[in-house]
Amino acid sequence: MDISAVNALTYEEFVELFGNVVEKSPIISAAIWSHRPFKDLTDIEAHITEFIHSLSDSGKEGLLRCHPDLAGRDLQSGTLTRESREEQSQAGMTALDSAEILLMHRLNSEYKERFGFPFIICARLNNKADIVRRLSERLKNDRAAERELAIEEVKKISSLRLHNIVLSGIQTKL
Numbered sequence: 001m002d003i004s005a006v007n008a009l010t011y012e013e014f015v016e017l018f019g020n021v022v023e024k025s026p027i028i029s030a031a032i033w034s035h036r037p038f039k040d041l042t043d044i045e046a047h048i049t050e051f052i053h054s055l056s057d058s059g060k061e062g063l064l065r066c067h068p069d070l071a072g073r074d075l076q077s078g079t080l081t082r083e084s085r086e087e088q089s090q091a092g093m094t095a096l097d098s099a100e101i102l103l104m105h106r107l108n109s110e111y112k113e114r115f116g117f118p119f120i121i122c123a124r125l126n127n128k129a130d131i132v133r134r135l136s137e138r139l140k141n142d143r144a145a146e147r148e149l150a151i152e153e154v155k156k157i158s159s160l161r162l163h164n165i166v167l168s169g170i171q172t173k174l
């Protein structure tokens with residue numbers, strides 16, 4: 001990976017490339033740009049993590065609310081971001097039968113009703129059976145535990161997105 005190419009990006013190019021590493025939260029890339037030159041990919045990830053951990057509880061919950069439900073309205077209406085669409089498709093969310101869709105809607109609604117933010121899991125690391133099982137299990141947690149668990153999942157999602165951009169970016173921009 002050519003970290004010098006990343007460090008040479010203008011602010012606009014950097015946010016264009018990395019702005020959706022954390023779903024619908026370009027402020028994170030806009031903020032960490034100040035820390036260039038980055039030593040390597042791990043350094044970029046560390047700054048993303050530092051930003052997320054610096055958020056208040058309500059800030060973290062706001063970050064979680066920027067994520068679309070799995071098999072939810074955005075997927076049905078085709079308004080998912082490219083990254084989310086690929087991730088959800090890979091986890092089998094686009095191949096659910098009507099009973100599975102209803103189950104996901106019910107569990108997601110129950111979860112959101114209980115915690116005030118959506119259930120989040122790194123879809124690339126799970127299949128649909130894992131997702132239903134983890135959603136059912138995590139519904140039993142308390143809010144603070146779920147906030148932290150969801151933030152850990154956001155970090156996994158963003159790490160995979162970052163690596164994907166830089167690896168594929170080598171062919172295009174970087």
Ligand SMILES: NC(=O)NC1=NC(=O)NC1=O
Pocket residue numbers: 067068069070083084085087088118119120121122123124157
């Ligand atoms: N609610 C979610 O967990 N959403 C998602 N997880 C992913 O990995 N991609 C998503 O869109």
